[in-house]
Amino acid sequence: MWDNLQIMFSIPVLTLGMIIDGLLIGGIFALIAYGLALVWGVMNVKNLAQGDFVILGAYVTWWLYGYGINPIFGIPVAFAALWGLGWIIYKLVICRVIEHDLFTSLLATFGIAIVMQQTMKIVFGADEQTIALNLESFGFFDNLLTIQPTRLIAFISAIVLAVAVISFMKRSRMGQAIRATAQNPRAARVMGIDTEKVYSFTFSLNAAICGAAGGLISMIWEFQPFIGLIYSIRAFVIVTAAGLGNLAAVIAAGLGMGVVEQTGAFVFGTEYQQAIVVGLLVVVLLVKLVLSSRRRQVVE
Amino acid sequence: MSSATTAGESIIEVNGITKTFGGVVANKNISLNVRKGGITGLIGPNGSGKTTLFNSIVGYHPIDGGSIKFSGEEISKFRVQEIARLGLMRTFQQTRIYGKMNCVENMLISVPHRKLGFWDMFASRDKETLERADRMLEFVGLYEKRWLLAGDLSFGQQKLLEFAMALMNEPTVLMLDEPTAGINPTLINGLIDRLKRANEEFGITLFVIEHNMRVIMNLAEHIYCLAHGEMLAEGKPEEIQNDQRVIDAYLGAH
Amino acid sequence: MNSIMNSPVAKFALYATILALGILLPMWFPNYTGQMTVMWMMVVFALTWDILGGQMGYNSLGNIFFFGAGMYATGMVQVGMFYDLAEYNSAAGGGIFNFTFSQYFTGMAAGFVVAAIVCVILAVILGRLVFGLRGPYFAIGTLAIATVVGELVSTWELVGGGQGMSMPNYPGDLGEAKFVFYSMMFVLAICTFAFLRWLYGSRFGLAINAIRDDEEKAEGMGIHTLRYKTVAWSIAAFFLGIAGAIYGNFNNFFEPIDVAFPTTTFGIFMVLMVLLGGKGTLWGPVIGAILFHVIKEVTWTYLLNLQWVALGLLIVVTVVYFQEGIMGWIMRKKPTWFGIRVEGEKQRLGDMR
Numbered sequence: 055m056w057d058n059l060q061i062m063f064s065i066p067v068l069t070l071g072m073i074i075d076g077l078l079i080g081g082i083f084a085l086i087a088y089g090l091a092l093v094w095g096v097m098n099v100k101n102l103a104q105g106d107f108v109i110l111g112a113y114v115t116w117w118l119y120g121y122g123i124n125p126i127f128g129i130p131v132a133f134a135a136l137w138g139l140g141w142i143i144y145k146l147v148i149c150r151v152i153e154h155d156l157f158t159s160l161l162a163t164f165g166i167a168i169v170m171q172q173t174m175k176i177v178f179g180a181d182e183q184t185i186a187l188n189l190e191s192f193g194f195f196d197n198l199l200t201i202q203p204t205r206l207i208a209f210i211s212a213i214v215l216a217v218a219v220i221s222f223m224k225r226s227r228m229g230q231a232i233r234a235t236a237q238n239p240r241a242a243r244v245m246g247i248d249t250e251k252v253y254s255f256t257f258s259l260n261a262a263i264c265g266a267a268g269g270l271i272s273m274i275w276e277f278q279p280f281i282g283l284i285y286s287i288r289a290f291v292i293v294t295a296a297g298l299g300n301l302a303a304v305i306a307a308g309l310g311m312g313v314v315e316q317t318g319a320f321v322f323g324t325e326y327q328q329a330i331v332v333g334l335l336v337v338v339l340l341v342k343l344v345l346s347s348r349r350r351q352v353v354e
Numbered sequence: 355m356s357s358a359t360t361a362g363e364s365i366i367e368v369n370g371i372t373k374t375f376g377g378v379v380a381n382k383n384i385s386l387n388v389r390k391g392g393i394t395g396l397i398g399p400n401g402s403g404k405t406t407l408f409n410s411i412v413g414y415h416p417i418d419g420g421s422i423k424f425s426g427e428e429i430s431k432f433r434v435q436e437i438a439r440l441g442l443m444r445t446f447q448q449t450r451i452y453g454k455m456n457c458v459e460n461m462l463i464s465v466p467h468r469k470l471g472f473w474d475m476f477a478s479r480d481k482e483t484l485e486r487a488d489r490m491l492e493f494v495g496l497y498e499k500r501w502l503l504a505g506d507l508s509f510g511q512q513k514l515l516e517f518a519m520a521l522m523n524e525p526t527v528l529m530l531d532e533p534t535a536g537i538n539p540t541l542i543n544g545l546i547d548r549l550k551r552a553n554e555e556f557g558i559t560l561f562v563i564e565h566n567m568r569v570i571m572n573l574a575e576h577i578y579c580l581a582h583g584e585m586l587a588e589g590k591p592e593e594i595q596n597d598q599r600v601i602d603a604y605l606g607a608h
Numbered sequence: 609m610n611s612i613m614n615s616p617v618a619k620f621a622l623y624a625t626i627l628a629l630g631i632l633l634p635m636w637f638p639n640y641t642g643q644m645t646v647m648w649m650m651v652v653f654a655l656t657w658d659i660l661g662g663q664m665g666y667n668s669l670g671n672i673f674f675f676g677a678g679m680y681a682t683g684m685v686q687v688g689m690f691y692d693l694a695e696y697n698s699a700a701g702g703g704i705f706n707f708t709f710s711q712y713f714t715g716m717a718a719g720f721v722v723a724a725i726v727c728v729i730l731a732v733i734l735g736r737l738v739f740g741l742r743g744p745y746f747a748i749g750t751l752a753i754a755t756v757v758g759e760l761v762s763t764w765e766l767v768g769g770g771q772g773m774s775m776p777n778y779p780g781d782l783g784e785a786k787f788v789f790y791s792m793m794f795v796l797a798i799c800t801f802a803f804l805r806w807l808y809g810s811r812f813g814l815a816i817n818a819i820r821d822d823e824e825k826a827e828g829m830g831i832h833t834l835r836y837k838t839v840a841w842s843i844a845a846f847f848l849g850i851a852g853a854i855y856g857n858f859n860n861f862f863e864p865i866d867v868a869f870p871t872t873t874f875g876i877f878m879v880l881m882v883l884l885g886g887k888g889t890l891w892g893p894v895i896g897a898i899l900f901h902v903i904k905e906v907t908w909t910y911l912l913n914l915q916w917v918a919l920g921l922l923i924v925v926t927v928v929y930f931q932e933g934i935m936g937w938i939m940r941k942k943p944t945w946f947g948i949r950v951e952g953e954k955q956r957l958g959d960m961r
Binding site (some may be wrong): 084098100147150151154156157158160161162164166167168169170171173174176287290294326328332333335336339340342343 | 624667740741743744745747748749752753755759760810872879883909913914916917918919920921922923924926927929931
């Protein structure tokens, strides 16, 4: 561990490479976290199946790739497929837990996560999969700093998708209705907004975002049916750190998460990556705790 | 504004407190005294900062400046529970009771916790406390309803239950946030009577926010009036009633 | 009107039947002793989860942490009292190291005591941290703690790391061992139930119910909320720690992820069982645990690969369509059985739930 730290400081180019890598991956994390913040903020549902939507998206893209379909086309299919699944899950489960207490949605989506993991295992097998596009990577500084083009593509795609979703939220009528519902569902209902429609749309949109993010992840990382939980936790860490309403903070926290995770994995070893993610969650919660425990405060 | 001390010893002394939320000044340099054993009123138009002042005193949020003393002790840094355990209790404008417990259970858990040690956590239900709970419920007129779940009571009944719970706690000072709001007008006289009896018989100092002028003029011996977060006037009920500034504030001619 | 649950004869008959069944069942069906041991453990799980989840309104997903902590505490004591722990574990325990009858049982007694104490201490320390978190953050925070501890213990070579640790072998007949562990778990379940029955009847029960209904009000009334919350968690930790200690010996082996800190199996079962039986009631967790365990054991082998899918579906269905649970459902249908009064009914004094 100390050796690795020493390497990081003695070869700054390597460190730079890790940071760039972290930023590129963090872009995808931010996308997933944005989806979570959306359902959390709009319908107060804490979706623990977030990561499993991501992994299912990855499987859809990977499965299509097996038939020779390029991920560029596979990812939109994943987007659409997860949209449909999100809608079905909303109608079957989520619409019945919105009115309940906070824990209900957490537990219900945890159940959904288990069902999805197990179904994916049965359908696709438990082996680790990835899409190997074998593109030549860009090397700098005598190849000390390499940037894998798939990561760059994934990052750019994530930005394109994020910009599309955000401008949709700002411009379109549905986007305005969603934002109004997030602020005050009752008032929105009084003003004639069909909140039921807003909720189903939001949840489907979130699932679709996750699906697309999963498609991007299938190109850069290995995945298996049970890795979803860690993506959910990442999203929770980012949203907890950034808060719900603040888009810029979500992006910053997502990028930061990517960097911390990449460097952490280098310093402690990749086998600790999961522990690092969960540890980050503990740290973020602790910081939140310390910040909120000034002597006097309004209890939420 | 410096406040003229009324006859007798003050139990709450608020000195120049200020509270802002974001840029909005909710309380600006407010000073007041609550006389021990008396009934003090706090009035003011909507949004004049009455509830904010209450919240500052009982420790729901930090204050930006000034001092709050209770029985001579500085409490402006204390938290809610600590202040409650000193014997300074408040009721809420939006009534709060324990909805899934019945009225008697609501009463039993409202015993004065400041007197309890660690092992009292595991105390069984003694007859004495039970009888006291029954007496208090009788006092507010909820005896017939005592085995109902508190959440099933009407709003007015919940308000009475909350009052009874506060009495059960044997506070030195009870701060009531609009005790008559939402109560059937025919029952208001009964409530005023009970508040007065609580003050006289149990010796509890009352500090009351009230919108209903008739009620507060009837009840309080000394009244403070807030407007736009500042202390507008203070005095005996008659003085307040005839104070032109108060009348203007209430009529909106400000 | 008399409430059925309050009739002393009915109560006595019920308790006697359960005690008799608990003693007779393993004699009648000795082949199922193992499953029945786990069943009583499930009862302990559900009862202890409900202290916070049902009675206090704090939904923890990480209570299983104390189960694992108790397991490791007793393991370290039982082995460490007589052998070098590192040496024992690097040899993967087992055959080379033998424990005499007296060593085994003194070690176990000491181990259980230490497990219980360690878990209570951990609960007090962790309580300081996690009780500042509210709502979903509490659930996720506790889950994170249990998960991260599991990961960390995997790297702790002294206790066998990810390979886990073998416990001392029972110095005697294995059939006898089964009954010993069964009796321990049964007694633990009975003790837990009896203790909680007393606890919920005391001021403590009222206080944690008050915290559940409106914590801010409870604070405003001067209730020592943090004290109650910490003690409630410590009680859960105490019984869970002993359960873990017994289970470690019963299973004869444990490792961090799947046996000691299994957040996604036992950890989520606790919640599910309580919801199934009815949270916030004394009997709900017991009924839910027994029902869940029996159904699970009976159907598990027939479900082939779909067991976990079925489990996930069960969680979703319970949470979405049957939140009140069995006891909650009965209470809604027959409130008078439980001494809950509804408007317009003749009142009676002195009959407290």
